[in-house]
Amino acid sequence: MAVVEDIPRLRELEMLFDNAMNEDMLVRELEVGQGLVYVEDGIIRGYALVRLDTGLLDLTRLGVEGRVQGKGIGGALLRRVYSDAGALGRNTMLTVMRSNHGALRLYLRHGFAPVGLVTGGAASESPSGAWLLVRAWEPAECPMPSEGS
Numbered sequence: 001m002a003v004v005e006d007i008p009r010l011r012e013l014e015m016l017f018d019n020a021m022n023e024d025m026l027v028r029e030l031e032v033g034q035g036l037v038y039v040e041d042g043i044i045r046g047y048a049l050v051r052l053d054t055g056l057l058d059l060t061r062l063g064v065e066g067r068v069q070g071k072g073i074g075g076a077l078l079r080r081v082y083s084d085a086g087a088l089g090r091n092t093m094l095t096v097m098r099s100n101h102g103a104l105r106l107y108l109r110h111g112f113a114p115v116g117l118v119t120g121g122a123a124s125e126s127p128s129g130a131w132l133l134v135r136a137w138e139p140a141e142c143p144m145p146s147e148g149s
């Protein structure tokens, strides 16, 4: 779980994004949501930021340090995010720029499905807009109480 002490490293990794968040914004993200980190050799290599303030689990960021991309870290973080959502009985949503073909392929492979197009807000940074993707939780991911309990 990401903590305030991780903010400087998350700020470095934010440079992966055109709309990089500054430290104050990251502090706010950890106040209103949660962060997951993937640590290797004592260094945060990847992170995911999520919000739980809607009925869904909203994955607002997924990023992996450039030199270790393509080694399964993003997929591992993603799996953890939607497993946590499933345990809460929530669907997972995210937006991905239509031009970000690599990330889109990753999400589709993990069971996300496009449910619409977003053109305003952050999505307006890309002329073609962004896909809104949802991954439905599966009952098997949410342990049901046993009979009589």
Ligand SMILES: CC(C)(COP(=O)(O)OP(=O)(O)OC[C@H]1O[C@@H](n2cnc3c(N)ncnc32)[C@H](O)[C@@H]1OP(=O)(O)O)[C@@H](O)C(=O)NCCC(=O)NCCS
Pocket: 016, 017, 062, 063, 064, 065, 068, 069, 070, 071, 072, 073, 074, 075, 076, 095, 096, 097, 100, 101, 102, 103, 104, 105, 106
């Ligand atoms: C997208 C991202 C989080 C994936 O993390 P990752 O650790 O590279 O992903 P994995 O190794 O688990 O899976 C690899 C898959 O990710 C996708 N991918 C996206 N960018 C990639 C990159 N630079 N290198 C390798 N794979 C990439 C591909 O679909 C690849 O699958 P493929 O084998 O079918 O080509 C990471 O590449 C990243 O941080 N990119 C920049 C920030 C970004 O675009 N974030 C998503 C915003 S919605």
